[in-house]
Amino acid sequence: MEVINALGRRKTAVARVYLKPGSGKITVNKKSVEDYFPAPTLQYIARQALELTNNGDKYDIDANLDGGGFKGQVEALRLGMARAIIKLEPEHRPVLKSNGLLRRDPRMVERKKPGQKKARKKFQFSKR
Numbered sequence: 001m002e003v004i005n006a007l008g009r010r011k012t013a014v015a016r017v018y019l020k021p022g023s024g025k026i027t028v029n030k031k032s033v034e035d036y037f038p039a040p041t042l043q044y045i046a047r048q049a050l051e052l053t054n055n056g057d058k059y060d061i062d063a064n065l066d067g068g069g070f071k072g073q074v075e076a077l078r079l080g081m082a083r084a085i086i087k088l089e090p091e092h093r094p095v096l097k098s099n100g101l102l103r104r105d106p107r108m109v110e111r112k113k114p115g116q117k118k119a120r121k122k123f124q125f126s127k128r
Contacts, residue, residue, distance in 0.1 A: 001049075002020075002112040003018050003019065003020045004018070004019040004020070004021070004084050004087050004088050005017065005084065006019070006080045006081075006084035006087060007080055007083070008075075008077060008078065008079030008080025008081070008083065009071035009078040009079065009081075009104060009121075010068065010072045010073075010075040010079065010104070010105055011020075011065045011068050011074050011105075011107070011108055011109070012068045012072065012108070012109075013065065013066070013067045013068025013069070013072035013073040013075070013076040013116035014063045014065070014066050014068075014076060015063050015064070015066075015068055015073065015076035015077040015079070015080040016063065016080070017061060017062075017064050017077065017081055017083070017084050018061070018062045018078030018084075019059050019060075019061055019064070019081070019085070019088065019098075020059065020060050020062075021059060021060070022058075022059055022060025023057055023059045023060065024050070024056050024057035024058065024059065024060070024073050025061070026046060026061045027061065027062045027063065027121045028049070028063045028065055029063070029064060029065055030044075033046050035076055037070065037080070042070060042071075043077065044099075045074045045075050045078055046077055046078065046081075046110055047091065048078055048099075048101065049081040049082040049085055049096060049101055049106075050081065050085075050124075052092075052093060052095055052099055052101070053085055053089070053092040053095060053096065055089075055092075056086065058073045059085075059088075061076075061081060061084075063081075065075055065077060075105065077104070078101060079101065079104060082096045082101040082102055083102070085086040086102070087107065099105070
């Protein structure tokens, strides 16, 4: 079987995910997932797609992450993994879809406007 690749995005983070048969090892930017995401909650999110489909020890995942912060990167990784699993095993689609793993979260940071303090906050108005 060849390598399956998929793309995941969240905020400004981009994850390129490569899925191949193996023992369940997840590598992120040439580091293990435990080293790259030290927080247990981030590790849980990273493994969520594999755990829901009971593929925890069936595939090896190699991912290249770029941009964003830890939270955006781990959610981009989760989306990329879910898309790669569906390419390989389409019968897992209802499980992943019902848990919200196939939806690309479109929320981005709003840009700062000129003449304002932030995106929506204005400078203090003085009448006199």
